[in-house]
Amino acid sequence: MRVRHAVPLFVLCMGCSLVSAPILVTKTPVPSTASAAPGEPVTPASATLAAGTPAPPTPDVDWTTEADQAQALLEAFADDAASLPDATRYWIEASVTFDPAFTRAVIEGRGRMRFTNPLDRPLDEIAFMLWPNNEQYAAEMQAGPVVVGGLLVVPEAQREGVGLRVPLARPLAPGEVIDLTIPFRVVTTEPVRLSSPKRFGIAQGMLMAPTFYPLIPRLTPSGEWQVAAAPPGGDTTNSDVAFYDVYLTVPEELVLAATGLEIGRTPGTSGTVTVHHASGPVRDFAFALGSFVPAEAVAGEVVARAWVLPEHAAEAESLARTAARALQAYEDWIGPYPYDELDVIDAPGAFGGIEYPGLILIGVVGDRADDDVVIHEVAHQWFYALIGSDQLLEPWLDEGAASYLETLYYESTGDVRTATRLLDEDRLILRSVGRTETPIGLPVGEYASENDYAVFVYLKGALFFDALRNRLGEDGFRGFLQAYFAEHRYGFATAEAFQTMAEATCQCDLTGLFDLWVFEGGPLPIP
16 A cells, blocks of 8 residues: 655555456346345355255366466576465456446356465364455455365354354364365445545446455464454455465456466357466465556566556556566565566556555556555565565554655665655654654554554654664665565564564664664654
């Protein structure tokens, strides 16, 4: 997500995928909406499911090969596909249909997941998140029952339908693998508009569909599933790196952009096509459909593609070039981007912008600040996508970092004046708001308002990174970013790990600096 600089008002801008060639879309009539409440299992009205009911056949999936996953990575990183043998594997097939007016969409499918217990103790349940039921999504979702061990299990809906709990008949031992299959159905609700921004839904003739499937959330080392509701203004998902094979059947008239690399496509019936994407190691999966106009630019071996609506065709090349420059700048500062592609999607009403692995949604294409939003959301490919962190409890780790990387981008492109202006604006806004003693390290929900969250996590967060840079020195700061990236790439970092790496870099005690800015707060003179 990104906060756009403005005084005295602040606009929250939330901020993945690799794209395919144009596909044609036939607007197939939408089936009637399922009668189940959001989060409830999708079952026929006449069905009565008892625990242990024999399940229908599950899809046949070959979990033993990483060949398709390796294709989604640059050649130098192809071995990464085999380096995470215990990462969760997703196999998803889904169809996307629209009403004749293209104001409503249905995504219907099933997912098969292979999950390995990473703990040193048994697990007695598996959790799923149905994020389209969250208030930030203009959609409703049903899922289940779940096939576990050849038997149907009716999951328990939790957190107003955003979570599902799947009890296990037998505890899952440490290191043991479990196979689950779950059907799902998502129906979009109200249109997404600039005046009512959302993460998911139909906006001006395009569909944005992140985390449209049942997602296994992060399991903490203490054994807790991270299923907490996302407070207003904050990002939603916390999940570990996984591998996705996704088969989407879509109207062939539209362009499909999705996380990962297109592996193949098969013509279907009634004007549809089924497109297979493999992701490489990513935290979640997103796609977009629309009558997009493409443009592309290259950063080394990576292709940055912009996909814009026809009314924004004049912006396509600029967006692609900006994304490519940002990729190059952040590779120089932090470390390599390992995927073949990055997609930049014109998604009106997607807040300012929203980040997903390999795909970013830009909600303000044509706005004078759209370049800054692209720069911020590309930064999240490192801080959130490659280096995971808790977006609900420690949001400064990715949002403060991404905000400061805007400054590093402008320095890298030789525009020191703009780099300086960004930090000056942050200071001006912070002074105008006051309460500069507020720490940047609070959970999203502990800030007094969405405005406070934006000011202290994004803007004061960027100023903290600048203070850390001044403390470590130029070479030390660059070395710190690269060491932090190397240590936590594809992993999950914490504020404690961040401080430990910074102190290892300078061989000094930074407790005072971190307490003042991050953990405790205190009087902070802002020049």
